[in-house]
Amino acid sequence: QKEVEQNSGPLSVPEGAIASLNCTYSDRGSQSFFWYRQYSGKSPELIMFIYSNGDKEDGRFTAQLNKASQYVSLLIRDSQPSDSATYLCAVYSNSGYALNFGKGTSLLVTP
Amino acid sequence: DGGITQSPKYLFRKEGQNVTLSCEQNLNHDAMYWYRQDPGQGLRLIYYSQIVNDFQKGDIAEGYSVSREKKESFPLTVTSAQKNPTAFYLCASSKGEHQPQHFGDGTRLSIL
Numbered sequence: 001q002k003e004v005e006q007n008s009g010p011l012s013v014p015e016g017a018i019a020s021l022n023c024t025y026s027d028r029g030s031q032s033f034f035w036y037r038q039y040s041g042k043s044p045e046l047i048m049f050i051y052s053n054g055d056k057e058d059g060r061f062t063a064q065l066n067k068a069s070q071y072v073s074l075l076i077r078d079s080q081p082s083d084s085a086t087y088l089c090a091v092y093s094n095s096g097y098a099l100n101f102g103k104g105t106s107l108l109v110t111p
Numbered sequence: 112d113g114g115i116t117q118s119p120k121y122l123f124r125k126e127g128q129n130v131t132l133s134c135e136q137n138l139n140h141d142a143m144y145w146y147r148q149d150p151g152q153g154l155r156l157i158y159y160s161q162i163v164n165d166f167q168k169g170d171i172a173e174g175y176s177v178s179r180e181k182k183e184s185f186p187l188t189v190t191s192a193q194k195n196p197t198a199f200y201l202c203a204s205s206k207g208e209h210q211p212q213h214f215g216d217g218t219r220l221s222i223l
Contacts (some may be wrong), residue, residue: 004153034207043201043214044154051209088153096208097142097161098169101153 002027002062004091008100014110021105023089026070032096033065033072036088038104044088048074079109113138115215117202122220124189124196132187134202134219143185144203144212149170154201160185161207189220197221 013019016039021035029052038045044046046061050072053062056063062075070090075082086104115136124130136143142161143204146154156169160179174193179185185204189196203212 034211043217044209046213049211073170090154092209092214096161097144098156099144099154099212101146101155103151103153 002030002091002093002100004089004100004101006047006087006089006105008103010108011105012108012110013079015081015087017079017109019079019083019107019109021074021076021087021089021107022071023073023091023102025053025100027091028067028070028099029094030067030091031093031094033063034090034099035061035063035074036090037083038086038088040085047087060070063094073084076107079107081109081111083107084109101110115201115202115204115213117218119185119218120216122218123223125222125223127191129133129188129190130220132162132189132200132202134185134187134215136202136215137183138157138187138203138204138213140147140204140213141182141207141208142205143179144189144205145169145175145177145185146201148199148201148217157187 035048038044050063064073088104089102125159145157158177160166176188202215205212
């Protein structure tokens, strides 16, 4: 069973701070990595994806991938109360179709 | 607007009854997926389909069935063999292998 691990939180950060969310995965052959945001009662929304080692930035979001250490992280700069949600890390298996999800980290941004 | 439409939004199942959840996409995506989410849990893969007329079992396929007769449609049937069907069901699609998956709004299924 391919595992994706996340700290369940809640992670609490003040408004304007940087939120750092982490994820580790067990399958060393994984090639593609995704972060989804899920508000309570809603479906997941794709935030970022990354395929290569290093950083990928999109607006206030930065995804970081380290394949040697088998972790992927998501940084949210200038955190807003509207960022309060559960963030799901997802990793494809070698098949490229079975996406394995972590249980998510709950983020709370306090005004 | 392109997107994924799931219906109904809420569904109730009686004991011994089969129910079918609808998923339609107009994104021209080749691959489609069904996930189940239980409270406080991550998503678990039920079935996926890479192309029309082909589908593969995921981690928790027992008690479920699917069909893929059209590229746009991937209905999921929850059979009476699924003894604990209460969950949030999510349909997703992607262009293909290793591509980002996009989700519909989901269907909440409960037992009467």
